[in-house]
Amino acid sequence: MPALVLLGAQWGDEGKGKATDLLGGSVDYVVRYQGGNNAGHTVVVGDQKYALHLLPSGILSPDCVPVIGNGVVVDPSVLLSELSGLNERGVDTSKLLISGNAHIITPYNVTVDKVGERFLGKRKIGTTGRGIGPTYADKINRTGIRVQDLYDESILKQKVEAALEQKNQLLTKVFNRRAIEAEQIVEQLLEHGENIKSYVADTTLILNDALDEDKVVLFEGGQGTLLDVDHGTYPFVTSSNPTAGGACTGTGVGPTKISRVIGILKAYTTRVGAGPFPTELFDDDGEALRTIGGERGVTTGRDRRCGWFDAPIARYATRVNGLTDFFLTKLDVLTGWEQIPVCVAYEIDGKRVEELPYNQTDFHHAKPVYEMLPGWSEDITKAKTFEDLPKNAQGYVKALEEMSGAPISAIGVGPGRDETIEINSFI
Numbered sequence: 001m002p003a004l005v006l007l008g009a010q011w012g013d014e015g016k017g018k019a020t021d022l023l024g025g026s027v028d029y030v031v032r033y034q035g036g037n038n039a040g041h042t043v044v045v046g047d048q049k050y051a052l053h054l055l056p057s058g059i060l061s062p063d064c065v066p067v068i069g070n071g072v073v074v075d076p077s078v079l080l081s082e083l084s085g086l087n088e089r090g091v092d093t094s095k096l097l098i099s100g101n102a103h104i105i106t107p108y109n110v111t112v113d114k115v116g117e118r119f120l121g122k123r124k125i126g127t128t129g130r131g132i133g134p135t136y137a138d139k140i141n142r143t144g145i146r147v148q149d150l151y152d153e154s155i156l157k158q159k160v161e162a163a164l165e166q167k168n169q170l171l172t173k174v175f176n177r178r179a180i181e182a183e184q185i186v187e188q189l190l191e192h193g194e195n196i197k198s199y200v201a202d203t204t205l206i207l208n209d210a211l212d213e214d215k216v217v218l219f220e221g222g223q224g225t226l227l228d229v230d231h232g233t234y235p236f237v238t239s240s241n242p243t244a245g246g247a248c249t250g251t252g253v254g255p256t257k258i259s260r261v262i263g264i265l266k267a268y269t270t271r272v273g274a275g276p277f278p279t280e281l282f283d284d285d286g287e288a289l290r291t292i293g294g295e296r297g298v299t300t301g302r303d304r305r306c307g308w309f310d311a312p313i314a315r316y317a318t319r320v321n322g323l324t325d326f327f328l329t330k331l332d333v334l335t336g337w338e339q340i341p342v343c344v345a346y347e348i349d350g351k352r353v354e355e356l357p358y359n360q361t362d363f364h365h366a367k368p369v370y371e372m373l374p375g376w377s378e379d380i381t382k383a384k385t386f387e388d389l390p391k392n393a394q395g396y397v398k399a400l401e402e403m404s405g406a407p408i409s410a411i412g413v414g415p416g417r418d419e420t421i422e423i424n425s426f427i
Contacts, residue, residue, distance in 0.1 A: 002216040002259060004426060005247045006327075008224025009263035009317035011233075011271040012242075013295075013304060015329030015412055016264045017043040020057035020220050022410070022420055026427050028215040029065045029207065030058025033250030034240035035222030036073040036105060036132045037082075044415045048089075054079055056220055059086065059093060066093075067203050069219075070101035071240065071250020073135040074147065075110075076192035098196060099203040099251075100148035104189065106160070108167050108180050109134040115175045136239035138163065147200055150193025157186050204252030211257050216427060219247040225263070225317040226271075233363065236275025244321040262426060263323040265314060265404065267331045267396075270295050270304040278366045279307030279343045293333040294415075308370070310343045314404035316356040325426065326404060328397060329412035332419075337375035340396060343368040344403065373399055381414040386423055389413075 006023070008014045020030060020043075037053040043060055044050075050060060054074065059066040068074060083093045109131035117129060138144035143163045149156045161182045168179040211217055221242040226232045228243045240246060244261045248254060268289055271277045281289070286306045289295065295304035317323060334340055346353045346366035357363050376390040383389050389397070389411075401408045409424040 002214065002427065003211055003219065003253065003257045004217070004260045004262060005219045005221070005244045005258055005321075006262045006264065007221035007242055007244060007247075007321060008227075009265045009321070009323070009326065010224050010269055010310075010313055011226045011275075011277075012222070012224035013270050013272065014224060014264040014266045015327075016220065016222075017052060017057045018329060018412060018415070018417070018420070019262070019264050019327045019410070020218065022417065022422075023218055023426060025061055025063065026216065027058065027061075027064060027218045029067055029210055029217040030056040030061070031067040031069050031203075031207065031217060031219045031247075031251055032056045032072050033069045033219050033221065033247045034071040034242055035238060036130065036135070037075050037078045038130050038132045038222070038238065042415075044417060050086075050089075050091075053082060055082055055086075055093075055096070058218065058220070059096065060091060062092060065095045065097060067207065067251075068096070068098045068102060069203055069251040070099040071246060072099075073103045073105050073132055073139075073240075074098065075105040075130065076189070076196060078105075078130075080192070080195055096199045097201045097203050097206065098147060098199045100146065100200050101204075102147050103135055103139050104145040104147060104150070105131040105135045106145055106163075106189065107185060108164060109138065111177070111180065112167060112170065115171070115177060133239040145189070147193075147196075150189055151197070151200075153186070153190060156189060157182070160185050160189070207251055207253050208257075211253065217253070219251060219253075219258075221246065225321060226313060228320075231320045233275045234360065236273065244323075260324045260426065261321050262325045262327055262409075263314075263317050263321060263406065265317075265326045265328050265400075265408075267309060267328055267334055267400070268293075269307045269310050269313070271307075272302055272304050276364045276366070277305055277307060278346060278363075278368045279310050280305050281307050285337075289333065293330055308341045308343055308368070309400060310368070311400070311403035312343070312346065312354065312356045314400070318405040323406045325409040325424070326401070326406050327410045327412070328400065328408045331393065331397070331411055332380050332413045334375065334396070335380060336377055339372045340375045341370040342373055342399065342403070344371045345369040381419055383413050383421055386411070386421055389421075
């Protein structure tokens with residue numbers, strides 16, 4: 001059964017949109033399985049650049065059905081705005097499907113997120129302030145609003161009123177904010193429900209039927225492995241499971257139907273928000289990576305923290321996701337360095353550690369152990385095959401592959417859709 005999972009193997013922003021778009025013409029369905037509009041993908045098609053926040057990247061492929069799975073949290077106003085923007089640019093969005101079991105980000109979730117972060121002050125997590133975490137918290141607390149609730153006014157009103165009984169206590173007595181009126185929220189959500197009704201479906205049934213008919217389904221994760229709420233650098237993580245297991249719970253497709261798991265790996269490392277980052281650079285090299293790589297968050301607009309490639313992180317991603325392949329992106333950004341440091345291990349309390357430490361305190365104090373690899377100065381953006389790359393660029397890719405524990409099957413040598421070297425076909 002041709003089901004593939006495509007996910008970030010670092011802290012997100014690895015170039016998943018480019019990878020998904022590359023496969024979009026070969027797959028029948030592209031499915032977002034977790035996260036919300038806190039995950040951004042940039043896709044370049046010809047001279048057009050598209051910034052997607054909630055929609056699956058496959059929406060740019062005319063023959064592909066884009067799906068928002070039950071594991072995603074949906075802000076209807078953001079969704080409708082994104083759809084409108086694509087329609088204005090001539091993109092057909094009529095095939096979109098949204099799971100009726102996906103949870104809704106309500107205005108009060110956004111409010112709680114923003115005031116909660118401000119309340120934490122120096123201890124803040126660095127969320128995007130878009131209500132993602134509070135919505136997932138409501139889901140686990142069984143006080144959430146699902147897409148299907150938008151079509152039963154009585155149930156919706158009961159759920160909103162119950163949620164606000166608790167939220168208003170928090171807002172007024174802890175955060176010194178005004179209470180939120182349930183009636184206004186219900187009215188707004190009912191209107192959103194009518195506007196997205198044509199897209200809502202039983203996506204679990206549709207996807208399983210598609211796989212039974214030998215259709216190709218690509219599951220697209222947001223964020224990255226090290227931001228996974230269970231397997232990431234907790235508490236500096238997202239509120240869902242971007243790792244491969246999340247594709248099953250976030251869509252209702254069983255693990256036995258997944259045939260390949262592809263990790264997207266940037267040729268260096270970036271991170272947005274707070275949290276440990278052993279290879280982070282604070283010098284001219286870090287600024288050069290940021291400038292040349294255009295390292296600014298698609299959704300947040302924040303500058304990304306930049307550092308050298310971290311092999312223990314890549315090995316960890318291989319292990320917890322069961323990766324079968326890597327897609328290495330942004331190799332072209334490293335052009336021009338005489339030598340390129342690669343983190344091969346950490347030093348923690350004077351000891352060399354080869355793997356990602358499970359202990360949070362140890363990881364916070366980890367110092368990178370670098371191995372220097374020879375760089376290259378030739379322009380690689382026109383390369384079509386691996387052999388077209390300069391010898392030192394080939395050597396860099398081979399070294400990363402050996403350190404990471406899974407074959408590198410594709411290499412991004414530029415931002416464009418056609419600026420990719422495909423070594424082994426993913427399908």
